[in-house]
Amino acid sequence: MTRPVFEFGTNGLPPPESDGRLDAPAFHRNCEPIWQAIKSFLIGKTGAVLEIGSGTGQHAVTYAARTPDLTWWPSDISPLHRASIDAWRQSAALANLRPPQSIDLMTADWNWRGDNDCENLAVLLCFNVLHIAPWRVAENLFAGAGRQFGEGGHLLLYGPYKRDGVHTAPSNAAFDASLRARNPDWGVRDMTDVTALAQRHRLTRTDIIDMPANNLVLVFAREPAA
Numbered sequence: 001m002t003r004p005v006f007e008f009g010t011n012g013l014p015p016p017e018s019d020g021r022l023d024a025p026a027f028h029r030n031c032e033p034i035w036q037a038i039k040s041f042l043i044g045k046t047g048a049v050l051e052i053g054s055g056t057g058q059h060a061v062t063y064a065a066r067t068p069d070l071t072w073w074p075s076d077i078s079p080l081h082r083a084s085i086d087a088w089r090q091s092a093a094l095a096n097l098r099p100p101q102s103i104d105l106m107t108a109d110w111n112w113r114g115d116n117d118c119e120n121l122a123v124l125l126c127f128n129v130l131h132i133a134p135w136r137v138a139e140n141l142f143a144g145a146g147r148q149f150g151e152g153g154h155l156l157l158y159g160p161y162k163r164d165g166v167h168t169a170p171s172n173a174a175f176d177a178s179l180r181a182r183n184p185d186w187g188v189r190d191m192t193d194v195t196a197l198a199q200r201h202r203l204t205r206t207d208i209i210d211m212p213a214n215n216l217v218l219v220f221a222r223e224p225a226a
């Protein structure tokens with residue numbers, strides 16, 4: 001049995017006793033479009049994929065099943081979400097999907113624990129997190145990517161973004177206003193700011209992929225060492 005999530009992190013519902021799996025309606029709309037946008041960074045690759053703010057865990061479990069050569073590491077700050085991720089993980093019984101870690105991007109020196117010290121972090125995913133958190137979360141995300149990527153690492157973001165200070169659609173402007181009303185430190189981020197932040201941590205934005213519902217996938221690649 002799954003339980004719907006209407007608003008991430010705010011409905012406060014405990015998981016049902018029999019099963020902690022949560023079901024996000026947005027996942028059913030964005031799962032395939034996101035896969036089409038990011039699959040070239042995953043298929044045929046090896047190493048680890050770390051997802052920050054995995055939410056229900058549905059993206060991780062779906063994409064891990066399609067990429068058996070990668071080791072998937074979901075994570076979330078919320079115990080409720082980690083319980084859901086783990087319940088999805090157990091029901092899928094995939095050899096390459098690891099238990100969720102507790103990673104809080106408000107922590108400057110956050111770290112990821114792989115199977116061993118040599119495990120290469122190939123891809124870092126962060127979907128729909130940067131607008132629902134303070135800017136510090138973006139700063140810490142890119143700083144952590146800069147610290148932990150080897151050569152060839154990619155950071156893939158999905159969500160709504162402004163372009164040069166302008167919303168890409170009236171619905172994004174309304175969404176931004178609603179976020180800021182809930183928390184003045186939240187809000188739709190500007191691609192220019194995010195790209196400048198990436199550059200400070202040796203990451204170059206290599207692609208901007210238009211997505212349904214006025215969202216974008218932003219692709220950042222680790223710059224070669226000077």
Ligand SMILES: C[S@@+](CC[C@H](N)C(=O)[O-])C[C@H]1O[C@@H](n2cnc3c(N)ncnc32)[C@H](O)[C@@H]1O
Pocket residue numbers: 008009024026027052053054055056076077078081103104105106126127128129132133137
């Ligand atoms: C809108 S949900 C997106 C979930 C999932 N990525 C998706 O797209 O379906 C935002 C997620 O970010 C997590 N989150 C919020 N603040 C965070 C932080 N400081 N560090 C890590 N995760 C955080 C929340 O617990 C929630 O699961």
